[in-house]
Amino acid sequence: MTVGEVTTKRGETPVDRETSPPPPPESRGAAERRASVVPFLITLGTVVLAGFLGWELWRVYLGSPWTRDATVRALVVTMAPEVAGRIVELPVVDNQYVHKGDLLMVIEPTNYTIAVSEAEAAVQQAQASLQSVEAQMTVQQAQIGTNDAQLAQAKAALVFAQQQAARYEDLAHTGYGSVQNAQQFVSQLHQQESSVQAALEILNLAHRQVESLKAQRMSAEASLAQNRAQLHQAQVNLERTRILSPANGYVTNLLAHLGDFVNVGVNTISVVDADSYWVDGYFEETNIAPIRVGDAAKITLMGYSEVVRGHVDSIARAINVSNAQPDNQGVATVNPIFTWVRLAQRIPVRIHIDEVPPGVVLSAGMTATVEIDDRAPVSGDKARAVAR
Secondary structure, X not given: OOXXXXXXXXXXXXXXXXXXXXXXXXXXXXXXXXXXXXXXXXXXXXXXXXXXXXXXXXXXXXXXXXXXXXXXXXXXXXXXXXXXXXXXXXXOOOOOXXXXXXXXXXXXXXXXXXXXXXXXXXXXXHHHHHHHHHHHHHHHHHHHHHHHHHHHHHHHHHHHHHHHHHHHHHHHHHOOOOHHHHHHHHHHHHHXXXXXXXXXXXXXXXXXXXXXXXXXXXXXXXXXXXXXXXXXXXXXXXXOXXXXXXXXXXXXXXXXXXXXXXXXXXXXXXXXXXXXXXXXXXXXXXXXXXXXXXXXEEEEEOOOOOEEEEEEEEEOOOOOOHHHOEOOOOOEOOOOOOOOOOOOOEEEEEXXXXXXXXXXXXXXXXXXXXXXXXXXXXXXXXXXXXXX
């Protein structure tokens, strides 16, 4: 076989590769130009698309403010016993849902039941003392009436004695009567005057005794009022041995155990108010302007894909300013260093939760993302009520 021959295989036609014609120079130049234009077009399209997407994101960001710095919050009612004692009943467990008025725990009531009985006895004794004083006043008023009658009788006898003494004195002067009779009636006159004076003193003494009884009655009434107040306090303390749930919610972080001794004012049990959940979204101050009370809000919790619906309830009116803190002289402490890069402050925006999807469990402290849609405000009376 020579060098110029090419063997055929399976009926292929032999081809002389060394004799194939080269491509023309014009075709080679066009191909190189096309190869250099395609990357430029791709780069240009990518830049245009990125610019368009960036503009749309900026427009959405300004038109619908959003933040990833949001927190679910709720009111927690912390209950501290107002009476001390051992826990004898604890019918709830941690994270249990309770209704308003449900029994949470019972403190040993024996001492407080005894205190109520003692206070009731003290009230009865005070009532008896008051009744005794009032009875004495009734008797004394009757005695005053008797003394008045005696004084009137003595005064009438005095008038008669004065008339008799004057008559017999005239008879003695004219000689128709004896001097002895005149002197006798003068003596009777003096006796009647003494009787009138004695009756008047007795009447005055009776009035003074009435005043003394009035003071005793006031003291008895005050003692009765004090004993009744102590009875009421004892009854309240007895009622406080039963701690009831103040709201619908969930028992949280329950650390109390049956038989524990609880002291007055020491936090023992807490309930998360199930009707008080809201979201605080912390928006940069540069994004606060478009937000209005009543604007619809989308809330996305970190652990759920479902969207929680709500609306803007209010916007905080103040945040902490470090430069306004006073020193020990009461003047403002101002930082002398000013940085050229100023970070936007974050303002809390309170979001009222309107709708929670099924299966979503709210827990205070959860992280959320909030997006405000100012084009879809809450309508109707609800928005007007929120605006007020």
